[in-house]
Amino acid sequence: MDEKEIQSFLIIFSAVIFVIAFTMISLFVLFRKKKNDLLLEKRIAEQKFEQEIAKAQIEIREETFRNISWELHDNIGQLLTLAKIQLVNNLSQDEVKETISKSIKELRTLSKLINPEALKNIELTQAIQDEIDRFNRLNFIEAKLVIEGDTRSLNHKTEIVFFRMLQEFFSNTIKHAKASHLCVTLNYTPKILIVTAKDNGLGFNLNEAQDSGIGLINIKSRAKLVKAEAEITSKPNEGTQLTITYPYQNENP
Amino acid sequence: MHITVIISYAISSLELIAAFFALIHYKKYAQSTERYFLHFLWFTFFMDSIIGSFIGPYLKINNTWVYFIYTGLSFTFYCWWYYKVLIKTIHKKISAYLLIIYILIFIISVNNNPLQKYLFIIGAFFVLILTGFHLHQLSNSDYTLKIKHKLSFWISTALVLFNVGMFPLVLLSDYFDVRMNNTIFNIVLFFLNLILYTCFIIGFIWTKKKYNHF
Numbered sequence: 001m002d003e004k005e006i007q008s009f010l011i012i013f014s015a016v017i018f019v020i021a022f023t024m025i026s027l028f029v030l031f032r033k034k035k036n037d038l039l040l041e042k043r044i045a046e047q048k049f050e051q052e053i054a055k056a057q058i059e060i061r062e063e064t065f066r067n068i069s070w071e072l073h074d075n076i077g078q079l080l081t082l083a084k085i086q087l088v089n090n091l092s093q094d095e096v097k098e099t100i101s102k103s104i105k106e107l108r109t110l111s112k113l114i115n116p117e118a119l120k121n122i123e124l125t126q127a128i129q130d131e132i133d134r135f136n137r138l139n140f141i142e143a144k145l146v147i148e149g150d151t152r153s154l155n156h157k158t159e160i161v162f163f164r165m166l167q168e169f170f171s172n173t174i175k176h177a178k179a180s181h182l183c184v185t186l187n188y189t190p191k192i193l194i195v196t197a198k199d200n201g202l203g204f205n206l207n208e209a210q211d212s213g214i215g216l217i218n219i220k221s222r223a224k225l226v227k228a229e230a231e232i233t234s235k236p237n238e239g240t241q242l243t244i245t246y247p248y249q250n251e252n253p
Numbered sequence: 254m255h256i257t258v259i260i261s262y263a264i265s266s267l268e269l270i271a272a273f274f275a276l277i278h279y280k281k282y283a284q285s286t287e288r289y290f291l292h293f294l295w296f297t298f299f300m301d302s303i304i305g306s307f308i309g310p311y312l313k314i315n316n317t318w319v320y321f322i323y324t325g326l327s328f329t330f331y332c333w334w335y336y337k338v339l340i341k342t343i344h345k346k347i348s349a350y351l352l353i354i355y356i357l358i359f360i361i362s363v364n365n366n367p368l369q370k371y372l373f374i375i376g377a378f379f380v381l382i383l384t385g386f387h388l389h390q391l392s393n394s395d396y397t398l399k400i401k402h403k404l405s406f407w408i409s410t411a412l413v414l415f416n417v418g419m420f421p422l423v424l425l426s427d428y429f430d431v432r433m434n435n436t437i438f439n440i441v442l443f444f445l446n447l448i449l450y451t452c453f454i455i456g457f458i459w460t461k462k463k464y465n466h467f
Contacts, residue, residue: 008429009437015421016441020448023417027388027410031400034392 052225053157056164060122063167064114067134071110075138079103109137124159125151128166128184140174141182141199149188155251158226162195162244165219165230169197169242177201177240195244203234226250260439264446265302271450271457272298278457285465286337287404293330294453297323321369325359328376331412335383338405344386351379374423377416384409384416402464407456415449 083099113130125147132143153159166184173179179201187194216232219242223230227250234240272294279291300323309316332352339345358375362368387409396403422441431437 005431005437008425008431009440012422012425012429012431012437013441013444015425016418016445019421020414020418023413027413030388030392031397034397035400038395038397 049225052222053160056161056222060160060164060167063171068110068114071106071134071138076103076106076110079106106137122156122160122163124154124162125186127159127163128186131167131170132182132184135170135174135182141179143182143184146183146185147188148185149190151186151188152248154193154246154248155226158228158246158251161222161226162228162246165222165242165244166195166197168219169240173199173201173240177203179239191247191249193244193246193248195246196241198239198241200239203236203239205236206232206234256436257439260443261306264443265298265306267446267450268294268298268302271453274454274457278460281457281460281462282404282465284462285404286334287408287465289330289334290408290453293327297327317369321362321372324373324376325355325362328355328372328380329359331376331380332383335380335387339383339386340390341386344383344390347386348383351383355379374420377419380412381416384413388413396464399461399464401459402461404456404460404465407452407460411449411452411456414452415445418445418448 079099080103083096083103086096086099113134125145129145132145135141135143154162170182173182177199179199181200183196183198185194185196185198187196219232220230223244226246228244228246231243231245232240233243272291275291275294279288282288300319304314305316305319305323308314309319329352332348332355336345336348336352339348355376358368359372362372387405391397391400391403391406391409396406400406418441422438422445426435426438426441429437
């Protein structure tokens, strides 16, 4: 190669190197930036998820406190008042004894329910069963739980969210629906879990439901949070039904 | 031995090594459209090295025709492959148009010598557009997190670097009048081939099966 050729070689080679280096660096910067953006996005979504779970947990606890106060006042309080009246009216000792032992029994059941360990490790079927037992004990409503298929435990967070959704539905039923029957079904099919809760209360027109609107949106957004689907159907005077479908494959590892 | 001969052997061995790596790691990308690269790399070795460098000279086939056909087919293949992997409708449409335009140019240039010279640079330009689309698509997907395991990323990077380097090489060697069968042109061409096949080989080694679904 003569001098002129070497010169042109150097020019060509450096031009090629420059273009390639520039492209490499741009690609590297682009992909690193996109990766960081994506990571940040994921972290924010995760945080939001954790916050929502914590919120559901707090709401479950608040509801529990409300129930305790209710039960103390309406059930055990009433029994003790009855005992007092029986004493004042000088009724037989046996009758007073019976009333008092009944209230002790109620007190024991209540204390078992609000044991903090039980609150922390909520298990879906057990939690629903406890809730339903309570409804029956206090004669709020005639409730029953039906389990179909082989029970399997889900992700703990998913169970918390499901329980909170059902709790919200129950409290709506008791407060507004004036229902006499409530039936909860957990259907564990091989691929999906179908949870249905049904009351025979007043119901409402889905299109005109302004008051319960917020509650419904809440239930739906909670379902979305754990990748489940919630559907609420209701007809005036025929009752309301909540259906949650959850494919197991959506479960977070 | 003249240096251009050594370089042509070096490029042939690069093609062979890349084709071997493609074969060894075939299982990892057999489910995706990248699988056609196995055939393509062996085809490249066959055309460029066996016919172009060894058989051609014995049979006195004109080398220019072998490379002309190979260039046309390779860019047609790239355009077709991008048509397969691009997802957005607009990208798919553009890649289909580019593919058709390229085939037309290829057919016209059979009887048109001056156009043959530009066949490569037009193809490089088309492929650059399509790699741009594909890298854009990858950068906006979840693959960004583990991009080094994605084979199509490495293929696109290889093609971008090779073709982007080809532009100054072809334009400047025309300017200095050192095109074809020239030592300078061949050294730089070898360098570009080295980058191209190194990226392919890294891609085949690093890729993981679960990242190659489409």
